[in-house]
Amino acid sequence: MFYRPEDGHGLPHNPFNAIVSPRPIGWISTRGADGTVNLAPYSFFNAVAYVPPQVMFASTGAKPDADGTKDSVANIRDTGAFCVNVVGHAMLHQMNESSAPLARGESEFGRAGLGTADCETVDCPRVADAPAALECRLTQIVTLPGEANLVVFGEVTGIHIRDDILRDGLIDPAAYEPVARLGYMDYATIRERFALARPRT
Structure with a gap:
């Protein structure tokens, strides 16, 4: 089938999220300027640069009490800090x-x-038992087309790794088991893995 998003897909549920999958989940923790804390999962999340390490997540939709966005972005906009906890x-x-x-x-x-x-480098909480967490300072918030579509970029200023997921100096995928988001209400953990060397020329 082919469809133009503006015309609709005619299916029981939107297939877009199922096509762009699996997606890592950024479990974003923040503290607002008023001291309230927030924790919410975002599946439009990824790493975007190595040096310095940087990440992004996108927030879609808004709450009536969050000034055109959701609590996570409102807190980050006010304080410039957040933490990405791995699920x-x-x-x-x-x-x-x-x-x-x-x-x-x-x-x-x-x-x-x-x-x-x-957190050690920013003023917000993190999930204590998460297998890994990335402390971040806000670098920019980008407004995308559409209602309340915002992308938050941050520089990673501190990294927590739970000791039990390290084996011989590497993160052990079997012990790590991060959750990924698929389409609809579906999630996954990756249990089958393989290595693939890049071509040198």
Whole structure:
């Protein structure tokens, strides 16, 4: 089939997210200028540069109490700081709980039963038991076409790696098991892996 997005797809659910998959999940933790904390998963997330290390995530949609966006972006806009927590398979259901549309000031950490730890280089909390976390300083927020479509870019200023996922100086994929987002309500962990050398010429 072929369709133009502006004309609609005629399918029971939008296939776009299923086509662009799997996608890593950025579990974004922030603290607002008023001291309230927020935690929310974003599947439009990725690394975008090595030196200095940089990441991005996109927020779509808005809450009535967040000035044209969601709590995560509103907090980052106010403070310039955020943390990307990796969702390990053991935290799948806690991540899902943290996606509930809570009112500002209600704790997603509390709802999901998650412990917090302080970041070292930025003023916001992180998920204490996440397999890895990236502390970030805001570099820019880009407005995209469409209603409330914003992309947040940040420079990674601190990296946490849980000791039990390291083997011989490398992150062990079997111990790491990050969760990926597929289309619709589907998620995945990667259990089959292979190495592939790049051509030299």
